[in-house]
Amino acid sequence: xxxxxxxxxxxxAGSFALVLKMLSKLRPDFGLPIIICMHxxxxxxxxxxxxxxxxxxxxxxxxxxxxxxEAGKIYLAPxxxxxxxxxxxxxxxxxxxxxxxxxxxxxxxxxxxxxxYREKMVGxxxxxxxxxxxxxxxDVADKKGFTIVQDPATAEVPTMPRAALKxxxxxxxLSPEGILDFLNNLQ
Amino acid sequence: MDFKQFLKEFKNRTQxxxxxxxxxxxxxxxxxxxxxxxxxxxxxxxxVTVDEGFKNKIVDDITVNTxxxxxxxxxxxxxxxxxxxxxxxxxxITFWHIGCSVGLETYSNLxxxxxxxxxxxxxxxxxxxxxxxxNIARNGEYAYRFNMFFRDNFDAVMKGCGFDAKxxxxxxxxxxxDTMRAKPFLLERPKFMVQNLxxxxxxxxxxxxxxxxxxxxxxxxxxxxxxxxxMIHSKMYDNAALVLGKQEALTSQMETRFSRMGQYYxxxxxx
Numbered sequence: 001x002x003x004x005x006x007x008x009x010x011x012x013a014g015s016f017a018l019v020l021k022m023l024s025k026l027r028p029d030f031g032l033p034i035i036i037c038m039h040x041x042x043x044x045x046x047x048x049x050x051x052x053x054x055x056x057x058x059x060x061x062x063x064x065x066x067x068x069x070e071a072g073k074i075y076l077a078p079x080x081x082x083x084x085x086x087x088x089x090x091x092x093x094x095x096x097x098x099x100x101x102x103x104x105x106x107x108x109x110x111x112x113x114x115x116x117y118r119e120k121m122v123g124x125x126x127x128x129x130x131x132x133x134x135x136x137x138x139d140v141a142d143k144k145g146f147t148i149v150q151d152p153a154t155a156e157v158p159t160m161p162r163a164a165l166k167x168x169x170x171x172x173x174l175s176p177e178g179i180l181d182f183l184n185n186l187q
Numbered sequence: 188m189d190f191k192q193f194l195k196e197f198k199n200r201t202q203x204x205x206x207x208x209x210x211x212x213x214x215x216x217x218x219x220x221x222x223x224x225x226x227x228x229x230x231x232x233x234x235v236t237v238d239e240g241f242k243n244k245i246v247d248d249i250t251v252n253t254x255x256x257x258x259x260x261x262x263x264x265x266x267x268x269x270x271x272x273x274x275x276x277x278x279x280i281t282f283w284h285i286g287c288s289v290g291l292e293t294y295s296n297l298x299x300x301x302x303x304x305x306x307x308x309x310x311x312x313x314x315x316x317x318x319x320x321x322n323i324a325r326n327g328e329y330a331y332r333f334n335m336f337f338r339d340n341f342d343a344v345m346k347g348c349g350f351d352a353k354x355x356x357x358x359x360x361x362x363x364x365d366t367m368r369a370k371p372f373l374l375e376r377p378k379f380m381v382q383n384l385x386x387x388x389x390x391x392x393x394x395x396x397x398x399x400x401x402x403x404x405x406x407x408x409x410x411x412x413x414x415x416x417x418m419i420h421s422k423m424y425d426n427a428a429l430v431l432g433k434q435e436a437l438t439s440q441m442e443t444r445f446s447r448m449g450q451y452y453x454x455x456x457x458x
Contacts, residue, residue, distance in 0.1 A: 078433065080258070081434060084212070084215075094402075095251060095253040095402045096251050
């Protein structure tokens with residue numbers, strides 16, 4: 001099976017439809033946990049998980065605090081909580097201050113995952129309207145994790161991938177189709 | 188010196204015991220403090236011993252002080268339809284908000300009580316480890332524009348409960364100063380008191396009908412969670428409600444003493 005233990009995806013504006021599309025085309029036996037941190041509008045706090053669950057053959061959960069991460073499940077950062085990945089393979093949540101006006105902050109999820117998984121993870125930054133996630137992806141790269149940034153030319157809002165490209169020289173810059181191919185061919 | 192040694196020494200030098208806080212989150216908080224102050228653990232310890240203001244700032248930075256008006260509107264609507272309908276029909280109703288921070292949840296609950304015509308029977312207590320946030324809670328004044336989503340939460344809850352209420356019924360808004368302040372009839376209700384959950388018993392002699400402790404125990408390890416829930420349990424009437432954060436659950440050791448009622452728990456009557 002794969003050298004990786006998890007795939008961690010961050011995105012904001014425009015990323016929801018994109019993630020839905022990607023997950024609906026992911027092979028059903030995808031064997032890794034997928035951890036997703038997406039900004040959402042304050043008034044759209046529910047429905048994301050339900051929508052994802054309808055499109056995906058994998059089980060979608062908004063994790064409880066200290067929930068154990070299992071292969072083949074999709075973990076979606078709950079609205080209004082930061083989501084951290086821990087050494088012991090669990091998720092912890094917090095209501096700490098917002099970071100770059102964001103809660104959940106993609107930086108926190110990616111940076112904590114980088115410490116927990118080191119080189120055994122894939123970090124992906126998708127379309128989005130602010131700079132959250134860039135620092136986190138740099139931490140992933142520094143720990144030799146595999147990094148992918150969505151090609152800004154294909155992004156609905158290119159601010160987030162551009163910010164990531166400023167800080168990180170990722171292993172790959174891909175279109176959404178390219179990212180999907182990459183995931184489906186992960187061995 | 189690692190962060191665990193720091194916490195032990197911090198406990199010896201102050202009255203604050205953070206030793207049973209959850210390792211991962213407290214180590215992140217401490218790392219941020221070290222970065223922000225550009226001081227080592229040793230230097231911080233030396234300074235907290237002699238500088239009261241600095242000590243308070245460190246406590247302020249270690250603890251998480253988030254609260255919102257009507258956080259999770261769906262929860263409040265479901266409380267209205269369930270436990271609020273079962274509150275005592277006469278006499279005093281006692282509410283306890285633990286880790287209440289700047290008091291916005293305390294005021295949210297009192298707004299619900301006012302809508303239900305129960306405000307005059309309410310005894311509302313907010314406790315927190317941090318005296319600074321309690322002063323803000325007592326004053327009941329908050330930034331306005333930054334918190335516009337409070338209005339959305341408020342409207343969602345009022346609509347969901349079928350109440351005909353306006354935000355301005357409860358808050359005086361000063362656009363120029365960019366502040367909103369709880370109206371005097373709300374402000375006079377709650378009592379805010381310091382309580383260190385690790386070391387102190389409840390700082391009042393009453394039993395309670397409803398306890399809110401939302402997104403507080405996510406920062407504690409299991410041992411401390413069990414200790415605190417036991418302390419709370421002993422203060423609750425039979426069938427009183429315990430409300431946790433949306434993504435929180437009781438430890439397996441504690442949950443046998445409660446019944447799960449969807450978004451909250453009730454205390455099982457003693458046999």
